[in-house]
Amino acid sequence: MPDSTPAVQHTGATPLLQTVGLTKRYGTLLANDAVSIDIWPQQIHALLGENGAGKSTLVKTIYGLIQPSEGEMRWQGEQMVLSGPSDARARGIGMVFQHFSLFDNLTVAENVALGLDGKESFKDMSARLEEVSRVYGLPLNPKREVWQLSVGERQRIEIVRALMQNPKFLILDEPTAVLTPQEADQLFIVLDRLKAEGCAILYISHKLAEVKRLCDTATILRDGKKVSTCNPKAETAASLARMMVGGEIRRVKAAADRQTNVARLVVNDLTLAPDDLHGVRLQHISFELRGGEILGIAGVAGNGQDELFAALSGERLAQDPGAVVIDGRAAGHLSITQRRKLGAAFVPEERLGHAAAPRMRLSENALLTGHAASGMVQHGFVNTAAMLKTVDRTTEAFDVRKASRDPEAASLSGGNLQKFIVGREILRSPAVLVVSQPTWGVDAGAGAVIRQALLDLAASGAAVLVTSQDLDELTEITDRIAVMFHGHLSEPMATVDASREKLGLLMGGSTLEQKEAAHAAGA
C-alpha cells in the first residue's frame, strides 16, 4: 500500500493507536479491507470517504462496538482487544456520534449521567459537568430538558459527556453536519484546545474545506480500503475529492437563461401548530416561487423544515385553503393525492420508510406516488406493465444501478435509490417539485446527477423548492435562498448575495431578534 509519510512531526515514538490490517466482513461484503492507520497524540486526524466507504465501520471497531473479522488494534504499542464501548471508554477513547443518543424528556445532567460508567454521586457529577462545560467554553445548563435545546446544544452535551471521561482519544462523526458556520467555528476552537492539551482526535467529515483548515493528517477510504494518508493542507479540495471518489466529479451546469414569470407555488401566511409535543410551530410563512426558479431553504435541522414539507405536500392540512396555492389553485385543504393531480411532486428527506416502502419492489414504489395521475391504475386494478415501464424509464434516464429489473427498494444503495425516487417524480414532469435534502447521504456521482436533474427541471419551466442543510449545494443550484429558524422563514435573498456569514447569522436566528427588537422599539 503506498503510504506517503505525513509531513507533520510526531511527538513520542509510538502512535497512540494503530490499526493493523483491520478487516470487517459482512457476509460477502468487505466493509473494511485491511485498513492500517496510525493515530498520534496532539493531532487532528481526518477520516475522509464517501458514504459506504467504511468510515463508520472503522470508528465503530475502534470504539468497541464492532469486532473486527481480521487484523488487530494496538493502544500505545500494546495489542488491544475491546469487549465493548465501556472497555474503550475505560482506556480513554471517547466518541461523539452523528446521531445523538439523548432522551428528550430528561435533563442535560440526567442524560450525561446515563452515558457515564458513573461511580460519583449525581451532585458531584452535575458540578463536574458545569465545570467542564465552562472550562471548554461549551455552555450548558444541566437542569434543562433536552427537547428544549437546539441541535448545536444537544451536540454540546455529547461532547461534554465525552470530555468528562478525560479522553486521550476522541472520535467525532461528522460533527459540523448539524451546525451553523459560526457554531462550527466555536467547535474548532474547542478541538484545537483539546489537541494542545495532548488529545488525539479522529475527525470524520466530507467537508473538504473544513478538513484542510482543521486537520493535520487525513486518511482517505474508498470501498473499504485505505487509499492514502496525506497532509490535507498540502492537498487541494479537488485532489482530496478525486481520492475519495476515484475519478473526476461531474460539475453541474445551469441553463443560461430561464423563464421566471408565472408564480407556480405560493405560500400565504402559513401558520400551523405542531402535531407532536416536540415539533416546531410554523409561523406566518410566506413566499412566492415562479416557474423556472429554484428556491433554497437553508437552516439547521429541526427548525421546522419537516413541518413545512408536510404542510406543502398535504401530509398535514392547513386550516386556510389559500395558505398553499399550486399553479393558481388554492390547495391548503387538499390531500397529497389531490395536490399531485394539480401537478405537484414531492421528495421527502427520508428515503426508506417515507419516500419508499423498503420491502416493496421498485414497481410498487412507482405506484406509491404514481397511482393518482398516471395510467398505472384502471378501474381500481393496477397495471403491472405500466408500473414496470416507469421503473425502466427511470432506470434509463437516471442511471439507477440495481441487481435485477425490479428489486426491493431496500436492496439499492442510498445513491441509486435516491436517483430512483427523484427520477420517479421528475419523469412525471411536475409543475412544482418540493424536495427535501436531495443529496443527503448520497455519493458524489449520484449527487451531481440529482442536482443537474433539478436544474434541468427548472429550466423546463417547473418551480423547484429545495430544502437542504448543505450550504454548498444550495449555493450551487438555487436562484434565491431563505433561511428557516424556529418555524419562521426569512425573506428570500438572491443566491449571489447570500454569503456564508449572512446565512450563518440567519441560521442562528440573530437577524430575526434584531428585527423583533426594532419592532418592539418602534411600537
Add this chain to the structure above:
Amino acid sequence: MQLVLEKRAERSSAIALISPLIAIGLTLATMSILFAMLGKNPISALGVYFIAPFVDSYSLQEIAVKATPLVMIAIGLSLCYLANAWNIGAEGQFLIGAVAGSWLAVKTQGTDAGPWVFPAMLLLGAVGGALYGLIPAICKVRFGASEILTSLMLVYVADLLLDYLVRGPWRDPKGFNFPTTAEFDPVATVPVLIEGGRLHLGGVIALVVVAAGAVLLARTIKGFEIRVVGAAPRAARFGGFNSNQLILLAFAISGALAGMAGIIEVAGPVGHLQPGISPGYGFTAIIVAFLGRLNPIGILFAGLFLALTFIGGEQAQITMKIPLDVTKVFQGILLFFVLACDSLILYRFKLVFASPKVSRGAH
C-alpha cells in the same frame, strides 16, 4: 464455537416459501417427544393424526368441511394483519354472523318462505360480522384503543349473547329444554354438494373467497394500499393512503368473512344454533393466516392442514385415548415455530469458530 444469527443482505424468497414447512417439521418433532412422554408410540400417534384421515371418504370430506371456516376467516384476518391491524376477535365475529343469519332462519321457521332464505342469511351473517368487526376498528381509529384487547374481549360478549338467545327467546319449544333453536328448515340450510355426503356449498364459497383475496391483494390498488399501510405507514401517508379508512375496511371485510363462515357453519354441518358451534375456528384461523404466510393460496393449504389436525385429534382421542386438548397444544406449538422460522427469511444461522466475543452492539 458459537451459533449466531446473521442478517442476510437481502430477504430470502426461498426461505419465505419453505419456512412454513420447516415449522411443520419442527412441530412434528416436538409432538413426537410429547407423545413419547405421554407413553404413546410417536409413530403410530402421528399416523393417526396425519395419515388415517386420508383413508376414508368421510374423513376427506370432513377435512374440507372443517377447512371451510378456517380458510374464510383466515383470508379476512390476513388483510387485517397485512394492514398491521391485529384482529384477534374473529371468533366473536364468527358467532355474531351465526346469530345474525340464524335470526332469519328462526323467523321464517315453519313458514313457506322460498329459496331466498339461505342467500339472505348469508348476507345477514356477513353484515352482522362486519358490523361487529367494526366496533374494535372504530375504537382504535377514534379513541386509539388497542384493537387486540377490544376485539378479543368482544369474543366473550358474542359468546354470552348467543348463549342468552338459545336459552331464552330462540329456544326450541319442543327441545326438552336443551339450549338450542329448532332444526332449520331446508330452505335455511346450506345445499350439500354430494347427495348423502358432508361436503357442502360452503367449500365452493371458500374457494371463491381465496380467489377474490388473491386478486384483491395482487392486482388492485386497494390491496396495495392495505399492504403499504402495514409495511411502511409513513410511506403510505406519503402515497396519499388513509390508514384509518383502510383499517376500518380490513376489519369490515374480516368481520364479514368470519360472519359468513359462522352462518355457513350453523346452517350447514350443525343445522341449528346452539352454544359451542365453533371449536375455536376464529382463533385457529390466526395460525392458518400465519402458516399461510398471509397469502391467500398459502392460506388455502394451511387451512386444509389445520383442519387435518382437528380430524386427526378426534381420531386420536377415539383410538389412542389421547386427550383432545393435545390438538390445541399442537396448534400452539405450530404457531410458535411458524413465527420463529420467519426470522430465517431475514437472518441466517452461522457457525462461528474460534472468534472473539460477539459484538454487544450496546452503546
